[in-house]
Amino acid sequence: MQRERMLKGCRALDLTDEKGFLCGKILADLGVDVIKVEKPGGDPSRRVGPFWHDIADPEKSLYWFAYNNNKRGITLDIETTDGKRIFTELVKKSDFVIESFGPGYMEKLGLSYPALSRIKSNIIMTSITPFGQTGPYSGYQASDIVVMGMAGELFLTGDSDRPPVNISIPQACLHGGADGAVGSMIAYHHRRKTGEGQHVDISMQQSVAWFLATTIPYWELDKIILGRVGTFRSGTSRSTVQRQVWPCKDGYLFFFMIGGIQGAKTCRQLVRWMADEGMGDEFLMTYEWEQFDMATATQELIDRISKPISDFFQAKTKKEALEAAITRNISVCPLFSMQDLLNDPNLAARGYWTHLEHPELGTSIPYPKQFVRSSENEVMTRFKAPLIGEHNTEVYEEIGLSGHEIVALKETGII
Amino acid sequence: MNNNVFSDLKIVAFSWAMVGPLTLKFFADFGATVIRVETSNRPCVTRTSAPFKDGKAGINRSGYFNHFSANMMSMSLNMGHPLALGLAKELIAQADVVMENFTPGVMDKWGLGYEELKKIKQDIIMVRQNGFGTDGPYRNLAAFGMILAAVVGIPNFIGWPDRGPLPVGVGAYTDCISPRLASAALIAALDYRDRTGKGQLLDLAQFETSIYFFHPGFLDYAVNGREPVRNGNASAYAVPHNVYPCKGKERWCTIAVLNDRQWVELCKVIGKVEYAADSRFDTFLHRKEHEKEVDDLIKEWTLHLAPEEVMTRLQAVGVPAGVVENAADLYADPQLRQRNLFWPIEHSEMGTFTHLGTSLELSKTPAQAYMPSPCLGEHNEYVLTKILRKTDEEFVELLGAGVLE
Numbered sequence: 032m033q034r035e036r037m038l039k040g041c042r043a044l045d046l047t048d049e050k051g052f053l054c055g056k057i058l059a060d061l062g063v064d065v066i067k068v069e070k071p072g073g074d075p076s077r078r079v080g081p082f083w084h085d086i087a088d089p090e091k092s093l094y095w096f097a098y099n100n101n102k103r104g105i106t107l108d109i110e111t112t113d114g115k116r117i118f119t120e121l122v123k124k125s126d127f128v129i130e131s132f133g134p135g136y137m138e139k140l141g142l143s144y145p146a147l148s149r150i151k152s153n154i155i156m157t158s159i160t161p162f163g164q165t166g167p168y169s170g171y172q173a174s175d176i177v178v179m180g181m182a183g184e185l186f187l188t189g190d191s192d193r194p195p196v197n198i199s200i201p202q203a204c205l206h207g208g209a210d211g212a213v214g215s216m217i218a219y220h221h222r223r224k225t226g227e228g229q230h231v232d233i234s235m236q237q238s239v240a241w242f243l244a245t246t247i248p249y250w251e252l253d254k255i256i257l258g259r260v261g262t263f264r265s266g267t268s269r270s271t272v273q274r275q276v277w278p279c280k281d282g283y284l285f286f287f288m289i290g291g292i293q294g295a296k297t298c299r300q301l302v303r304w305m306a307d308e309g310m311g312d313e314f315l316m317t318y319e320w321e322q323f324d325m326a327t328a329t330q331e332l333i334d335r336i337s338k339p340i341s342d343f344f345q346a347k348t349k350k351e352a353l354e355a356a357i358t359r360n361i362s363v364c365p366l367f368s369m370q371d372l373l374n375d376p377n378l379a380a381r382g383y384w385t386h387l388e389h390p391e392l393g394t395s396i397p398y399p400k401q402f403v404r405s406s407e408n409e410v411m412t413r414f415k416a417p418l419i420g421e422h423n424t425e426v427y428e429e430i431g432l433s434g435h436e437i438v439a440l441k442e443t444g445i446i
Numbered sequence: 447m448n449n450n451v452f453s454d455l456k457i458v459a460f461s462w463a464m465v466g467p468l469t470l471k472f473f474a475d476f477g478a479t480v481i482r483v484e485t486s487n488r489p490c491v492t493r494t495s496a497p498f499k500d501g502k503a504g505i506n507r508s509g510y511f512n513h514f515s516a517n518m519m520s521m522s523l524n525m526g527h528p529l530a531l532g533l534a535k536e537l538i539a540q541a542d543v544v545m546e547n548f549t550p551g552v553m554d555k556w557g558l559g560y561e562e563l564k565k566i567k568q569d570i571i572m573v574r575q576n577g578f579g580t581d582g583p584y585r586n587l588a589a590f591g592m593i594l595a596a597v598v599g600i601p602n603f604i605g606w607p608d609r610g611p612l613p614v615g616v617g618a619y620t621d622c623i624s625p626r627l628a629s630a631a632l633i634a635a636l637d638y639r640d641r642t643g644k645g646q647l648l649d650l651a652q653f654e655t656s657i658y659f660f661h662p663g664f665l666d667y668a669v670n671g672r673e674p675v676r677n678g679n680a681s682a683y684a685v686p687h688n689v690y691p692c693k694g695k696e697r698w699c700t701i702a703v704l705n706d707r708q709w710v711e712l713c714k715v716i717g718k719v720e721y722a723a724d725s726r727f728d729t730f731l732h733r734k735e736h737e738k739e740v741d742d743l744i745k746e747w748t749l750h751l752a753p754e755e756v757m758t759r760l761q762a763v764g765v766p767a768g769v770v771e772n773a774a775d776l777y778a779d780p781q782l783r784q785r786n787l788f789w790p791i792e793h794s795e796m797g798t799f800t801h802l803g804t805s806l807e808l809s810k811t812p813a814q815a816y817m818p819s820p821c822l823g824e825h826n827e828y829v830l831t832k833i834l835r836k837t838d839e840e841f842v843e844l845l846g847a848g849v850l851e
Binding site: 035037038053057058061062079080081083084085093094096097098144162163164165166167168169171172173174176177178179180181182183184185186187188189190193194195196197198199200202205206209210212213214215216217218219220221223224227229230231232233234236237238240241242243244245246247248249250251252253255256257258259261262264268269275276278283284285286287289290291292293297324325326327356357360362363364365366367368369370371372373375376377378380381383396397398399401402403404405406407408410 | 501679805
């Protein structure tokens with residue numbers, strides 16, 4: 032039986048480039064009819080790689096595929112008078128407008144939130160930009176590394192003897208995009224209660240600075256600036272660090288000790304595993320793990336505990352560690368490769384990967400089927416990202432344009 | 447009672463670590479009644495984590511817990527006590543949503559799995575954010591965010607060609623990804639419930655939500671057979687694109703030149719106009735070929751400047767550049783301050799303490815700081831007498847019975 036989608040009947044116009052893709056993707060997964068609106072010829076964000084078989088073609092961007100699936104796509108030049116008129120018709124039939132232009136661009140076109148709300152009073156407009164619509168940095172230029180730096184995450188990542196190092200898949204736009212989806216949904220909830228639309232203003236800098244764990248508290252309470260500790264973990268006490276990346280036989284394992292009752296069980300299980308494998312350590316076997324306190328443990332104690340564990344892990348494979356983690360209940364995990372992800376039994380058991388057909392490439396490609404499993408609704412990746420203008424005829428007919436008009440608009444370069 | 451978006455929403459949360467409160471914040475900051483059910487026997491791992499107020503450990507003194515828990519209530523309930531389950535069920539009967547992120551066995555063991563919750567309240571929405579989801583072979587693997595980040599493969603995307611993979615500096619990175627996806631889904635589920643009268647179970651695995659954030663890298667493998675390569679701060683599209691040392695200890699800036707026009711502007715600012723048209727640097731491909739030289743000549747300039755100066759001088763001509771902000775920079779950041787990221791609120795044990803504010807700016811229904819992070823069990827009386835309508839005598843009796851611990 033076909034299950035209903037949660038947000039069935041809602042429509043969003045998605046004007047974003049790569050800064051805002053994820054917002055519309057999340058809404059689309061939840062059932063919104065998301066229409067990607069691109070410049071005639073295709074959006075410049077189609078030039079973001081990697082590409083299918085490394086062919087740098089706007090129809091072959093894997094980045095575009097990843098975050099624009101489940102969306103329909105049209106082309107429309109909203110800078111022209113006719114284009115604006117058509118956009119207005121689309122807005123009248125939509126619930127959300129999502130955009131990621133520089134602050135002021137939409138206003139210059141006469142498409143600011145107040146203008147849109149005059150076209151459709153309860154419209155929800157969501158803007159996703161590096162720093163937000165107002166404030167001293169709102170006009171700044173940015174790329175991911177700049178935002179990650181200004182959001183505090185970059186300073187914390189890397190080795191202490193090297194410069195900070197960024198995550199090579201841009202992350203700030205994804206946090207901003209996901210925040211755009213939450214903000215849009217909160218606005219939508221408000222609209223259901225009151226009939227009122229509003230403007231959601233997302234700053235990617237803020238979306239990242241929002242989750243910095245103990246960074247701000249350490250500064251405020253202790254005037255300590257947390258820095259980079261490479262493969263270790265800091266922030267659990269004022270002065271100590273604890274290894275979290277451990278070399279193993281065929282890669283790396285991730286493990287760290289949590290204090291108190293919560294941490295005791297897993298440490299004791301690890302020590303037992305070591306003993307069962309003939310690598311038991313006298314000190315670890317008699318240590319009172321409940322006494323281990325992350326905040327007060329000395330570096331000497333942490334090092335004493337770490338040494339035999341390190342030797343043991345080096346004798347184990349990723350597979351052995353994962354098996355022990357599951358059967359012996361130890362909080363240790365191997366660093367997975369992309370191949371490991373593709374073949375992972377837990378993801379397979381939960382039906383995580385789904386293959387979508389790409390007829391234009393004569394192949395199918397794996398996508399995450401769902402980010403949430405709903406007991407009631409269909410939440411899933413249903414169809415691939417649109418080709419340039421793939422749904423022009425379908426969408427323009429839905430707003431009442433005739434075949435002749437569509438041809439005329441195409442000839443004048445408006446769609 | 448407030449008049450914000452979620453003023454009529456009640457969430458009972460068996461949530462801990464960072465993923466729990468970060469999800470709850472989206473609701474608490476917009477007016478929901480959020481009741482966190484905790485216990486002193488097994489306190490939230492963030493309550494027992496540093497930093498502490500005045501360096502003195504205490505269940506209500508952690509800067510970690512208190513930073514993330516504004517606008518939430520705390521009820522202490524010892525689930526091992528025979529009276530606890532009954533009280534939990536009474537509370538759930540009044541709730542719209544139950545949220546949890548323990549390993550999946552815990553709620554089921556208590557008799558609070560989804561099927562049981564439905565019997566208590568037919569249209570309840572349950573949100574579970576376990577590491578690996580509620581089924582599948584890894585379901586009982588207790589994993590915090592740092593470890594989950596490893597199975598997602600995230601450290602493969604961080605580091606230098608001559609060294610091994612690195613963790614994300616913030617630590618529990620999957621805890622930072624899942625809450626937004628969970629919250630968007632929950633609000634959609636509330637809409638569906640209001641239309642149809644049907645509740646549901648939302649089962650999220652942090653493992654799975656986090657793969658969404660690395661899907662392009664995964665596709666590069668699935669389609670092109672290419673595993674991620676650690677390449678420092680180099681970009682396939684921009685040169686220069688790096689972190690550069692500035693004047694002072696541990697002071698850094700970022701610069702990213704995305705096109706030739708920005709390169710020309712940068713050359714003017716650093717006083718090396720001749721490099722704009724230099725055949726080694728004039729196009730992206732030429733700069734890529736001589737990336738080390740490009741980085742060296744920029745470093746020569748940045749080393750003598752404060753990062754703020756690099757940022758303002760380059761931004762003035764439209765070149766992307768920024769301070770690599772540390773905790774003190776963030777705390778004083780004028781953009782973040784103007785946008786309400788920090789909420790100084792008076793807390794009974796912390797004094798005036800900066801609670802984390804919101805990352806969302808909504809024009810008509812702004813997020814608000816209603817109250818400080820809760821002390822453990824601070825709202826027992828309120829929850830029992832106001833929400834569960836116990837008499838004062840009954841409340842005192844429960845106190846004496848030792849269930850509220």
